[in-house]
Amino acid sequence: MEYAHFFSADTGSFLRSPVREIFKRVDLNAIYSFAGGYPSADTFPLDDIKALSALVLDKYGARALQYGATQGVPELRQVLSDRYGVPVERIQITTSSQQGIDVCTRILTDPGDVILTSDPSYLGALQSFHSYRADIVGVPHTEDLAAFRAAYVSTITALRAAGKWIKFLYMIPDFQNPSGETLTLAERQMLVGLAEEYDFLVVEDCPYRELRYEGEPVPTMYSLAPDRVLHLGSFSKIFAPGFRLGWIFGAPQLLDKIYVCKQSLDLCPPIFDQYMAAEFMGSGRLDANLARSKELYRSKRDLLLQMLAQTMPEGVSWTHPEGGLFLFLTLPEGFDSVAFYDKALDAGVAYVAGSFFHTRGGRNTMRLNFSFMTHERIREGIQLLAKLLHEVL
Amino acid sequence: MEYAHFFSADTGSFLRSPVREIFKRVDLNAIYSFAGGYPSADTFPLDDIKALSALVLDKYGARALQYGATQGVPELRQVLSDRYGVPVERIQITTSSQQGIDVCTRILTDPGDVILTSDPSYLGALQSFHSYRADIVGVPHTEDLAAFRAAYVSTITALRAAGKWIKFLYMIPDFQNPSGETLTLAERQMLVGLAEEYDFLVVEDCPYRELRYEGEPVPTMYSLAPDRVLHLGSFSKIFAPGFRLGWIFGAPQLLDKIYVCKQSLDLCPPIFDQYMAAEFMGSGRLDANLARSKELYRSKRDLLLQMLAQTMPEGVSWTHPEGGLFLFLTLPEGFDSVAFYDKALDAGVAYVAGSFFHTRGGRNTMRLNFSFMTHERIREGIQLLAKLLHEVL
Numbered sequence: 001m002e003y004a005h006f007f008s009a010d011t012g013s014f015l016r017s018p019v020r021e022i023f024k025r026v027d028l029n030a031i032y033s034f035a036g037g038y039p040s041a042d043t044f045p046l047d048d049i050k051a052l053s054a055l056v057l058d059k060y061g062a063r064a065l066q067y068g069a070t071q072g073v074p075e076l077r078q079v080l081s082d083r084y085g086v087p088v089e090r091i092q093i094t095t096s097s098q099q100g101i102d103v104c105t106r107i108l109t110d111p112g113d114v115i116l117t118s119d120p121s122y123l124g125a126l127q128s129f130h131s132y133r134a135d136i137v138g139v140p141h142t143e144d145l146a147a148f149r150a151a152y153v154s155t156i157t158a159l160r161a162a163g164k165w166i167k168f169l170y171m172i173p174d175f176q177n178p179s180g181e182t183l184t185l186a187e188r189q190m191l192v193g194l195a196e197e198y199d200f201l202v203v204e205d206c207p208y209r210e211l212r213y214e215g216e217p218v219p220t221m222y223s224l225a226p227d228r229v230l231h232l233g234s235f236s237k238i239f240a241p242g243f244r245l246g247w248i249f250g251a252p253q254l255l256d257k258i259y260v261c262k263q264s265l266d267l268c269p270p271i272f273d274q275y276m277a278a279e280f281m282g283s284g285r286l287d288a289n290l291a292r293s294k295e296l297y298r299s300k301r302d303l304l305l306q307m308l309a310q311t312m313p314e315g316v317s318w319t320h321p322e323g324g325l326f327l328f329l330t331l332p333e334g335f336d337s338v339a340f341y342d343k344a345l346d347a348g349v350a351y352v353a354g355s356f357f358h359t360r361g362g363r364n365t366m367r368l369n370f371s372f373m374t375h376e377r378i379r380e381g382i383q384l385l386a387k388l389l390h391e392v393l
Numbered sequence: 394m395e396y397a398h399f400f401s402a403d404t405g406s407f408l409r410s411p412v413r414e415i416f417k418r419v420d421l422n423a424i425y426s427f428a429g430g431y432p433s434a435d436t437f438p439l440d441d442i443k444a445l446s447a448l449v450l451d452k453y454g455a456r457a458l459q460y461g462a463t464q465g466v467p468e469l470r471q472v473l474s475d476r477y478g479v480p481v482e483r484i485q486i487t488t489s490s491q492q493g494i495d496v497c498t499r500i501l502t503d504p505g506d507v508i509l510t511s512d513p514s515y516l517g518a519l520q521s522f523h524s525y526r527a528d529i530v531g532v533p534h535t536e537d538l539a540a541f542r543a544a545y546v547s548t549i550t551a552l553r554a555a556g557k558w559i560k561f562l563y564m565i566p567d568f569q570n571p572s573g574e575t576l577t578l579a580e581r582q583m584l585v586g587l588a589e590e591y592d593f594l595v596v597e598d599c600p601y602r603e604l605r606y607e608g609e610p611v612p613t614m615y616s617l618a619p620d621r622v623l624h625l626g627s628f629s630k631i632f633a634p635g636f637r638l639g640w641i642f643g644a645p646q647l648l649d650k651i652y653v654c655k656q657s658l659d660l661c662p663p664i665f666d667q668y669m670a671a672e673f674m675g676s677g678r679l680d681a682n683l684a685r686s687k688e689l690y691r692s693k694r695d696l697l698l699q700m701l702a703q704t705m706p707e708g709v710s711w712t713h714p715e716g717g718l719f720l721f722l723t724l725p726e727g728f729d730s731v732a733f734y735d736k737a738l739d740a741g742v743a744y745v746a747g748s749f750f751h752t753r754g755g756r757n758t759m760r761l762n763f764s765f766m767t768h769e770r771i772r773e774g775i776q777l778l779a780k781l782l783h784e785v786l
Contacts, residue, residue, distance in 0.1 A: 001620045001621070001646075003644070003646045003647060006501055006560060006561075006594055007500060007501065007650060008499065008500055008502050008506075008525075009503050010499065010500075011500050014650070014653045014654060014657075015653075016656070017656050020463055020656055020660075024462075038459060041455035041458070041459060044458045044459075046450060046454065046455070049450060049458065050446075050447060053443075053446040053447070053450070054443060054446070054447070057446070061434075061439065062434035062439070064635055065439070065635035065636070066432075066434060066437075066633070066634060067429070067431055067629075067634045067635070068635070095488055095637065095659050096660060098657070098658070098659050098660045099659045101657075102658050102659070106401065106403065107400060107401055107403075107404050108399055108401055110401050110402050110403075113401075124656070124657060124660065127656060127657040128657040131657050132401075168399075201399055228394070236460075240458035240459070240665075241458070241459060241460045242457055242458035242459055242460070242461070242665045243458070243663060243664075243665055244660075244661070244662070244664075251394065253396045254396060257400060257404050257407070260404075260407045260408075260409050261407060261524065263410045263520060264407075264408075264491070264494075264517060264520040264521040264523075265491070265492060265658075266488050266489040266492045266637060267489060267491045267517065267637075269637070270488075270635065270663045270666055271635035271636075271637075272633075272635045272636055272666065273663055273665065273666065
């Protein structure tokens with residue numbers, strides 16, 4: 001039977017995640033995987049979770065198992081409000097922070113509308129933007145603030161001259177996925193200023209914000225302009241991704257549209273999961289576990305940086321992330337990380353080719369994750385990757 | 394700050410759920426609520442769930458807390474395959490069966506495409522269809538099969554003559570929400586035959602199918618035409634809605650589009666919840682609990698039917714559901730259940746006005762739920778509702 005004529009126009013723009021295709025192809029535990037964005041299983045507070053699941057069922061009983069409010073259960077919104085100083089009426093719980101991206105895109109974007117973002121940017125966001133047939137326009141990061149601003153202004157000016165409608169800027173300001181870079185306060189102020197000047201919104205995606213291994217936290221873009229910025233958070237990296245939970249902070253008028261949309265998306269976020277997260281975050285367990293996780297990830301990041309310095313061929317450079325799960329490798333011009341990928345996978349090491357994160361180019365880049373594997377496997381995996389690269393560079 | 398100019402065209406068609414608005418307005422436990430579609434908390438297997446959560450964490454450990462496959466965890470797909478005799482490759486797990494409706498609509502519907510459905514139909518589905526700006530065309534049920542078929546044929550013929558593109562027929566064949574009615578095998582065969590003749594798909598929504606209190610199960614529409622029908626199931630009524638889980642059975646070519654769409658919607662369904670459901674369904678606990686739930690619901694349905702017969706004014710009629718959670722009340726022509734609603738709520742009794750489920754008309758109808766409240770409160774609630782109706786009829 002033929003189905004092509006049934007599919008909506010949106011489906012023509014659907015992008016498959018190359019990361020998830022890798023997971024279908026190989027057993028992540030059987031290879032050296034720098035590919036995914038998985039947290040380390042060692043950070044999952046298994047004993048806490050056992051204790052919490054009993055506590056949640058005792059304390060909330062049937063309430064933890066029944067349908068609940070579309071905005072999220074009051075207890076979880078209150079705990080987030082207390083931790084981040086955001087009023088409860090500005091908090092929407094989402095069924096994963098990926099849903100946060102998707103629902104923001106859904107309420108804001110018609111086909112052909114422009115979404116501005118960094119180049120490279122998060123693959124899952126690009127998938128969502130593509131699926132609504134947005135025009136995705138990426139602007140590379142440059143160190144010099146005036147040049148960075150000028151690149152945005154010229155892009156915006158050209159888009160407006162072409163009659164394009166810029167709906168929002170999507171940024172991951174802390175320990176970006178994939179680059180690992182963090183925007184300075186001045187850069188955040190500049191971008192929020194442009195949003196005000198040229199009247200577009202900002203979707204600020206902060207799944208890694210709590211995972212800082214050095215330096216001082218930079219204020220969120222949301223804190224600079226809470227009525228213009230939608231801020232997305234996630235429990236996946238600070239609790240466990242198996243509970244699919246994130247949150248959105250934003251203006252009540254924006255959250256109201258998200259709320260109505262979410263009714264038809266899935267009625268409400270998972271209730272049991274929400275009480276687990278509320279008890280975990282509200283009890284101090286989160287902070288204790290976060291301290292351990294950051295210690296672990298810092299040492300893995302340091303090991304990866306040290307191994308790269310020891311093993312990589314001339315002409316390969318990489319970012320120095322102050323937090324998060326990723327760093328970004330740039331290989332000599334002309335190197336093709338997509339073509340090289342099959343060879344690497346055959347040899348038993350996986351990464352994500354950088355071009356998947358770029359709106360154009362980036363074929364000589366790759367994203368390396370340092371959270372998932374053990375220290376020993378990071379060491380062995382980089383030795384193997386370096387050996388393969390030495391053969392071709 | 395003004396936001397109207399940022400919103401996508403879809404948002405102009407978003408419908409608020411009147412049921413969820415009721416929940417925002419009143420405490421469900423403080424009134425006689427025939428309004429929601431909540432299962433009884435008495436059916437939640439709290440002791441099983443306590444035991445299962447410890448078992449899941451011991452048995453699967455970190456796997457229950459990590460990201461997982463977009464299609465759902467293999468263990469849950471296998472358990473569904475074993476129970477329903479559907480091959481694993483034809484099973485997609487969804488983050489609630491509401492998401493199943495939404496994702497099917499998303500991959501199949503462009504603005505202006507027609508979705509055929511019963512009139513009345515499920516409100517959450519209508520919300521989703523509206524949100525994609527579909528043309529929703531409802532066809533009332535009639536007892537006579539030839540007349541029922543003729544109504545569909547004339548509707549389809551008129552739509553095709555007007556150049557309209559019918560993408561799918563959405564039906565809830567078992568114990569329909571809101572009507573409580575069940576389609577006969579001949580009716581299912583007739584509808585599937587029309588889908589084949591006029592080349593549209595069928596989305597068959599079966600959240601209540603396992604809750605049959607009398608009579609014999611009727612074959613699913615999926616079983617009649619597995620390549621043309623997408624079948625939706627739900628754990629909400631047979632396990633607990635607080636775990637947001639449903640499933641889709643369908644042709645691999647259709648599921649592949651759903652799979653790619655779901656990557657950008659939420660990456661994967663909740664993992665811990667899925668292992669809980671797999672262990673619950675796979676262990677025989679589900680069947681034991683289902684037997685108890687059906688006993689409870691049958692007695693509540695019988696009580697509701699008996700109370701209606703004893704108390705309702707002349708000229709009020711109602712359906713006799715063989716299963717599910719709802720029955721549908723028809724009041725004399727001219728009665729306005731929307732206008733009457735505020736009076737009822739002020740007096741302490743809630744229902745859902747039938748017009749919300751209708752594509753047109755239905756103002757003299759109301760949906761009554763019989764799963765949520767205790768026997769005593771069903772009795773008292775109907776006495777109160779009947780008293781209010783006697784005052785105006």
